[in-house]
Every structure is written in structure tokens, then in C-alpha cells.
Amino acid sequence: MRDTTPARRFTDTIYEQFARIGKAIASPRRLELLDLLSQGPRTVDALARLAAQSLANTSQHLQVLRAARLVDADKEGLYVTYRLADSEVARFFQTLRQLAESRLAEIEQTKRAFLERRGLMEPVDREALLERVRSGKVTVLDVRPVEEYRAGHIPRAVSIPLTDLKHRLAEIPRNREVVAYCRGPYCVMAIDAVELLRARGFKAVRLEDGVQEWRARGFEVAVGDRAA
């Protein structure tokens, strides 16, 4: 059926190359790994834990991503650290996410169903919320692991990882509204945080954006530990 002229072979080769990227992102597991890596470099072990995957499986998926040149790895001692190969990869991932959100109604449905079951589907005026965050009128809480906070966070945000939150409530002023954020719209840590905070009497809301989205809005990102 197929012809084998040089021109056909050329186009076939080209589209096969494009498909290498496509195949790399054709697996939900690998997309999760890419999403985690877009928060910063990680060891195989850490990624496996975060994605709730076996170590061997995670390692194999990472090798697929590496074969497609989407991630790089380097070994230091016992640990192999993977990172996105280029910031262009993060941007591509964002584009994929946007396309999926706009084309696949199922995503919005899933999100809505999940939030409703947790009683957190209140309407939030995103712009107004962002303005409050930027103005410093609210306590901004970054509930991701500390390493991710260090790699980049919303300016003036306080780092209290979700795992520690229960024991560190005293650090949060009670007279101000709390805005919690984590890795982005599909990360559940900030949802858990808001739930916990409300149960303890705080006025708390969730910011869907993560650092990526914050940066994409053109806002500045702070790096390292909090000064003073």
C-alpha cells in the first residue's frame, strides 16, 4: 500500500520524530512525572514516592522521557537526579494542559466533582484573590515540600509543608485571611490545607495557581529561604 519514494521516506522519518514526543507524553504516569519535574529536579526515588509508583516503573518511565530528550539526568553519589531538559519542555507541558482543559470537558467535570464532594466549590473571584495576594493583605501559605518552596515561591509566602501544618498552626496569624497554594490546579495539597485550616477556625481559601501559573501571569517569583 504505502509507497517508498525518497520523498515519502523523508516525510515518514520526520513525522516519526515528531511522534517520539507524542509517545513520550502518551502515558498518564509520564505526564505526572513531567508535572512534578516542572516544579524542580528530583531523584528517582522521590518521584516514585510522589507519583505513588514502584521504583522500577518510575525509572523506566523516566528513561522513556529521556529517550525523547524531554528530561536529563545526572548522578551524584547514590542518587540520580532528573530534571526537565529545557524550559521549553515546561512551556510545552503548559500548552498541552491548556489544550486539554479547553477541548476536554471531562477535566472541568472531574475537578468540579472532586471539589464539590469536599464542599470547596465556592465561587472565587480569581482576579480579586490575586490582587489580595499581591498586596500582602493576606497570609500566603505555600504548602509544598520545602525544597519546592526554595526552588521558587510567591513573594512573601510562608512555607509550611502540608505534612507539618497540623503542628505549626501557631505560626499563622489568626486575624488575617489565609490563602494556600501548592503545585497548581490539579494538586490537592492546598485543598487539604484549606480544609484543615477551616476546621481549626481560620478563614482560608485556596489559590488554584502554582508557581508556574504565577510566573506565566508575569508576576515575580522569589527564590530561596525567606529573608527575615
Next chain:
Amino acid sequence: MRDTTPARRFTDTIYEQFARIGKAIASPRRLELLDLLSQGPRTVDALARLAAQSLANTSQHLQVLRAARLVDADKEGLYVTYRLADSEVARFFQTLRQLAESRLAEIEQTKRAFLERRGLMEPVDREALLERVRSGKVTVLDVRPVEEYRAGHIPRAVSIPLTDLKHRLAEIPRNREVVAYCRGPYCVMAIDAVELLRARGFKAVRLEDGVQEWRARGFEVAVGDRAA
């Protein structure tokens, strides 16, 4: 191994949705179809011929693309016409292509090897060439099928489909340089055209850009048949 907390199920569902898009673009054949469709709507039959695929296979691939909401179809009489679901899809495809080009050195190699074998790997000053095209100092030749020309072309370009070129050389002024273009950097029609023109004594060069790229540079695109 995997846990089944509601939060985990939520993230899994979300990444599965993202992966729908990934799976859709994981096949070279489907990417070729998307590329063809980004030139304009097409019937299944036309797509099958252009992609050198069996009709049944093409139809099945198109259905996969439709299931991922990347394309839409509607039936008029005997014919089913497929089109990109949204301009966002075309933009996503461009992003994929750019990422592939920048991450996968094999693409540049393949391109170079193909052009060298045909003796067309001369260095072209792209900016200068674009300027000549824009100024009207050269004869611009659109060698794609007429329908694609009608759907959008570089202003002042003349439509002579590659298949007709041999018989319509008389329409091309001999005293001016000819710049031929087709669907973009991976389409071989303009290459064939330049080869033919040179063999017949024309001064001809290829413009790698297609209409998509032209538009992406911020230049205007003309529609319909040539006025006057």
C-alpha cells in the same frame, strides 16, 4: 502498589485526560493528518491520498483524533469533511513541532541529508528572502493544490500546483527570480518545483515557510482567488 485514596483517583483521572491528547499525537500517521488538516479542511478520501494511507486506516486514525476532540467532522452528501476542532489545535501542533525541532537533532539531520542529496542545501538568508517576497521584487509561486491556495496564501503569490507546473511554465516571467513555497519546512513540493524550474533555466529558490509560518511571523495572508 498504587493507593486508591480519592485524591489519588482524582489526579489519576486528570492525567488520564491529559494523556488522551498525548495518545492522539503519539502516531506519526495522525501527526501527518493533523499537519494536512492545519492547511484546511479535507475529506477522508483526500487525506488518505495525501498521506498515502489506506482509506480504512485513515478513517480510523481520524476517529481517534476526533475522540481526543482535536478534529471535528461533518457530512455533506457522500463526503465527510474533517477539520481542526479549533485554531488552538494548530497552535499546539506548531508548539510540538518547535519542541521536536529544538530537542531532537535527528530532525535537522534528516532534513539536511534529504536536501543535500538533491543538491539544494545552499545557504539561504531567510530574512533577506522574506523581504524580497514581501517587496514584490520576485515572483512568488504557491505550488500547493488550488484549494489550499484559496484557503489562504502569501499575498501576490501565483497559484500553480506542482502537478501542473510542467505545462504552465509559460505563465512565469523569465526575467525575475522565482520563490516557490508549499506547506512548510517538511513539505517537498516546493523542492520539486525549484528543481524543475532550475532545470528549465529559471532562477528559483525555495521558501521553507508555509502559510502557517508566514502568519506566525505576523504577515498578512490573502484569501480566495487572485484579484485581477
Next chain:
DNA sequence: CTATTAGTCAATTTATTACTTGATTATGCG
């Protein structure tokens, strides 16, 4: 040297995907 840990490799099973072939449906035409 031995034990431990992070990561990879190799082999296997299972599930999914690609493509072909031939039948089937739907539309339009004489």
C-alpha cells in the same frame, strides 16, 4: 569485606494499538 541503599536491567505477562481485509451503511445517480 559485608551490608545497605538507589537505581537499572531483563524477563514475563497482560493490555493496547496499528493495520489489513472484507462486509456493511448511506448517499446520489441514471
Next chain:
DNA sequence: CGCATAATCAAGTAATAAATTGACTAATAG
């Protein structure tokens, strides 16, 4: 009506991919 054509469907085979398991390698600590 009968026939041709565009497209899809359905069934089958071959090829790929995903996840698990257990073995293996490399670095490090005692």
C-alpha cells in the same frame, strides 16, 4: 430500482507498550 462511491465497521493478526518481579550494579557506611 440497481449500481457506484465515500466512509465506517468488525474481526483478526501482528507489533508495541505497561507493569511486575527478581536479579544485578554502583556507591557508601560500618
